[in-house]
Amino acid sequence: MSIKIKKITRNKMSFKQRIYLFYISLGMLRTLKHFFKNLLNTKNIDFLEYPEQKPTDITSRYRGLHRLTKNEDGELKCVACDMCATACPAKCIFIMASEVESKKEKAPIKFSIDMLECVYCGLCVEACPKDAIRMDSGIYTKTGFDRQSFVRDIVELSNTKGGF
Structure with a gap:
């Protein structure tokens, strides 16, 4: 019984594809968009001052400390x-x-x-x-x-x- 081996040839990626420059720039643009949106409008940022304010969305099934x-x-x-x-x-x-x-x-x-x-x-x-x-x-x-x-x-x- 002989085993047949199939060789798969891979196409070479261009330099532009290998460095993912387009996708890196898209990610950076999205990050900068959120950064400036939050920087200019700080009143719409939701935050919780934890020790003084307790979370209200915790269910009864939440596992806290023993x-x-x-x-x-x-x-x-x-x-x-x-x-x-x-x-x-x-x-x-x-x-x-x-x-x-x-x-x-x-x-x-x-x-x-x-x-x-x-x-x-x-x-x-x-x-x-x-x-x-x-x-x-x-x-x-x-x-x-x-x-x-x-x-x-x-x-x-x-x-x-x-x-x-």
Whole structure:
């Protein structure tokens, strides 16, 4: 059995086509048009002064920063089952459990989420059998100066209130 190879000849592009000069100039013209339009008429530019003004077009399905929920007694609902950490594709959730003397058998003594690694997929929320973790905090951004400030621990996660 022989394999037939078909050779395809390519036509040479002219110098004008190779440097894309026409298309580059079209893009620059469009950019300059928008620039001068906005420069001369600044009153029609929509902007939001973020920390003072919150966005109004956020739906209830928006995934904000994580929070841990509490039951009526003020205890965390989390039973440290490790389901959220198992479901997380980014492996950014770390839980250390200990035994407790209350109704539940285990509770987390360490619970942290590395927000720089999180992809905000929501699989941790879906995997939790106790509805202990949610992404409805209403906090849209997290800022910091070093990597450690983006790791949210159990204290910060449990003190965050729901925003929607």
